[in-house]
Amino acid sequence: MKLNVTNETNRLKAVVLGTAKSNGGKPNLADAYDPKSALHIKAGTYPKEEDMLAEMEQVARVLKKYGVEVFRPRVIQNYNQIFSRDIGFVIDDVFVKANILPDRAQEIDAIQPVISRLDNSKTLNLPEDCHVEGGDVMPHGEYLFVGTYRGEDYSDYITARTNPKAVEALQKAFPNKQVKSFNLRKSNTAPKENALHLDCCFQPVGNKYAIIHKNGFLEEEEYQWLVQLFGVENVFEIDKQEMFDMTSNIFSISPKLVISDAHFKRLNSWLRGKGITVEEVNYREIAKQEGLLRCSTLPLIRE
Numbered sequence: 001m002k003l004n005v006t007n008e009t010n011r012l013k014a015v016v017l018g019t020a021k022s023n024g025g026k027p028n029l030a031d032a033y034d035p036k037s038a039l040h041i042k043a044g045t046y047p048k049e050e051d052m053l054a055e056m057e058q059v060a061r062v063l064k065k066y067g068v069e070v071f072r073p074r075v076i077q078n079y080n081q082i083f084s085r086d087i088g089f090v091i092d093d094v095f096v097k098a099n100i101l102p103d104r105a106q107e108i109d110a111i112q113p114v115i116s117r118l119d120n121s122k123t124l125n126l127p128e129d130c131h132v133e134g135g136d137v138m139p140h141g142e143y144l145f146v147g148t149y150r151g152e153d154y155s156d157y158i159t160a161r162t163n164p165k166a167v168e169a170l171q172k173a174f175p176n177k178q179v180k181s182f183n184l185r186k187s188n189t190a191p192k193e194n195a196l197h198l199d200c201c202f203q204p205v206g207n208k209y210a211i212i213h214k215n216g217f218l219e220e221e222e223y224q225w226l227v228q229l230f231g232v233e234n235v236f237e238i239d240k241q242e243m244f245d246m247t248s249n250i251f252s253i254s255p256k257l258v259i260s261d262a263h264f265k266r267l268n269s270w271l272r273g274k275g276i277t278v279e280e281v282n283y284r285e286i287a288k289q290e291g292l293l294r295c296s297t298l299p300l301i302r303e
């Protein structure tokens with residue numbers, strides 16, 4: 001299989017879609033690794049497997065409708081495998097294995113059948129002390145955008161998943177790309193103050209647009225840099241509640257076609273106004289675990 005991903009929106013050909021099968025049910029509060037899951041565990045509203053399964057089937061159906069080849073992970077019993085995005089990522093024709101949160105380390109085994117189809121020279125393992133998850137990594141033509149957390153207290157945050165060492169290693173591994181990193185706001189306890197990954201507060205869409213949440217960025221100038229790159233008139237700014245709802249975490253099948261949540265009324269009508277077709281699904285239960293459509297997909301081939 002020849003991989004190819006150079007941006008977030010080119011016509012999608014092949015993708016891994018996570019699975020909610022045997023996801024292990026409601027974790028103990030102490031075992032939650034993001035604040036939004038913790039909130040729902042406490043409130044007694046943690047999502048049920050059957051509901052999440054049904055939601056993810058809607059996405060599978062849309063992908064198939066548009067002729068996308070869909071791979072699913074092998075099911076590991078009682079293990080959360082919904083958010084395939086984070087376990088690895090494709091940059092150009094290279095598959096990079098993520099050095100993910102130890103709680104999620106087994107997830108990669110489940111896509112071994114996909115990895116084994118790749119040329120060995122086209123897979124990359126970063127050194128163990130380079131922490132990185134796919135939700136923080138976005139190729140964008142000549143650029144590689146990477147969400148990170150640069151604070152000295154990095155290790156206090158279970159919500160900080162990509163460290164500056166990984167940013168450096170990615171720059172070394174992809175010398176032809178200009179790596180642009182973004183210091184993201186982290187909170188272990190307040191989901192509205194937590195940009196868990198870059199894709200929780202930013203994502204390019206269409207051929208020149210982007211969705212963004214200012215408060216997700218710790219450095220004003222890094223936020224401004226993105227706004228200038230896309231042009232202020234092409235940027236859809238979302239508020240705290242919208243970030244909490246995961247509004248930046250839609251998924252592009254092509255520059256003219258996205259999968260979005262039916263509840264994102266404001267975003268969806270803005271997208272349609274830009275000539276983009278919006279396939280709506282219901283992903284409200286998945287969203288309770290602080291991830292959404294981008295997080296549950298791992299693109300392998302885009303045109």
Ligand SMILES: NC(=[NH2+])NCCC[C@H](N)C(=O)O
Nearest residue numbers: 034083135197289290291295
């Ligand atoms: N790319 C993403 N934003 N992924 C979301 C992952 C959510 C999952 N609950 C975690 O904390 O790891």
